[in-house]
Amino acid sequence: MKQKKRNPLVWLILTAVAVIQIFPLIWLVDFSLASSTEMFTSGLLILPKKIQWGNYVKAFVDGHFLLYLKNSILINVLAVALVILISILAAFACRRMHWRLSGFVKTLLLMGMMIPIHATLLPNFKIYSVLGLTDTMWALLIPYVAFSLPQGLFLMTSFMESIPEELEEAAVIDGCGIYRIIFQIITPLLKSSIATVSIMTFLNNWNEFIMASTYLRSPTWKTLPFSVLEFTGQYSSNYAVQFAVMALTAAPAVIVYILLNKHITKGVAMGAVKG
Numbered sequence: 001m002k003q004k005k006r007n008p009l010v011w012l013i014l015t016a017v018a019v020i021q022i023f024p025l026i027w028l029v030d031f032s033l034a035s036s037t038e039m040f041t042s043g044l045l046i047l048p049k050k051i052q053w054g055n056y057v058k059a060f061v062d063g064h065f066l067l068y069l070k071n072s073i074l075i076n077v078l079a080v081a082l083v084i085l086i087s088i089l090a091a092f093a094c095r096r097m098h099w100r101l102s103g104f105v106k107t108l109l110l111m112g113m114m115i116p117i118h119a120t121l122l123p124n125f126k127i128y129s130v131l132g133l134t135d136t137m138w139a140l141l142i143p144y145v146a147f148s149l150p151q152g153l154f155l156m157t158s159f160m161e162s163i164p165e166e167l168e169e170a171a172v173i174d175g176c177g178i179y180r181i182i183f184q185i186i187t188p189l190l191k192s193s194i195a196t197v198s199i200m201t202f203l204n205n206w207n208e209f210i211m212a213s214t215y216l217r218s219p220t221w222k223t224l225p226f227s228v229l230e231f232t233g234q235y236s237s238n239y240a241v242q243f244a245v246m247a248l249t250a251a252p253a254v255i256v257y258i259l260l261n262k263h264i265t266k267g268v269a270m271g272a273v274k275g
Contacts (some may be wrong), residue, residue: 028250032056034244039239053244055244063227063245064219072224075137079144080201083195085146087152091160092182094153096168106157111149117143118210125214139215140223144205152197159193160186199260206253224249 031039032055036050059065093099094106124143128134133142163186171181187194209225216222227245231238 015088015219025250025254028247032240032247034240036114036238036240044110052240055240056248056259058117058238058241059227059231059244059248063230064222065245065248067219067226068222068224068227071137071221075140075144075147075221075223076202076205078137078141079148079205081196082141082145083148083152083201084197086149087156087197088182088187088190088194090149090153091156092186094158095157097164106153109153110150112147114152115147117147117156121211121214124211128215134215137221140212140221144201144208145212148201148204150196151200155193155197159190163189195260199256202256203253207249 027045030045033051033053034046035050035052038046038048090106094102094109094135120143124139125134128139133139167185168181171185176185207225209232212225213224216226219226227249228242231241231245
């Protein structure tokens with residue numbers, strides 16, 4: 001009976017928390033459908049006199065949305081692929097191969113989780129300037145991979161510990177080489193961790209803007225957050241269209257999270273227990 005009485009209260013609390021969490025998205029969409037003059041009214045939300053669908057059309061066309069979207073997808077897909085590949089190889093080297101410094105190397109790589117990505121902003125800019133890497137795809141790809149790798153390594157090593165070593169021993173007896181063991185035997189068993197690392201790497205890097213605005217100048221490799229700047233002037237800005245741009249930018253990440261939320265929760269929980 002006590003459990004039944006608690007259920008409505010629990011649901012009420014969870015509903016309140018959910019509304020608070022989702023309110024920024026509601027606020028963003030609401031302001032993106034209003035005119036710029038209606039934004040300077042009192043109240044948290046606006047009831048537009050006329051829904052301004054033209055804000056999204058202008059954001060899509062004048063904000064170079066397709067170009068920046070292509071750059072964001074390309075850079076993020078490459079970052080995810082490199083993080084998965086390197087984390088699998090590093091996890092196998094640190095957990096399965098017996099060498100003197102394996103524990104030290106793993107600890108050193110995992111210490112990267114304690115370093116904020118933007119703490120290396122100026123040193124990286126100096127290095128890229130010397131090497132001629134500014135305003136290139138590598139200026140974003142290198143830090144995105146480097147700072148996503150510790151988390152990927154942590155999850156991969158946690159999952160790899162649950163795989164019996166007898167599988168690898170049997171493969172060696174059958175004549176398999178090390179790369180065949182990794183990619184044909186170990187990797188298929190890491191599907192849950194690969195999905196988790198892929199999703200978390202994508203979400204962490206999708207809306208990154210500070211590094212992109214520091215390292216990139218020409219529109220060739222600019223990513224989706226740069227669309228907001230297309231409607232920022234020296235003396236005035238088109239705020240309604242900026243909100244529409246932000247809504248379009250957030251949409252892919254929100255869709256990915258909604259569709260793959262179960263994989264994120266399952267992967268992180270399993271990795272924490274196994275770790």
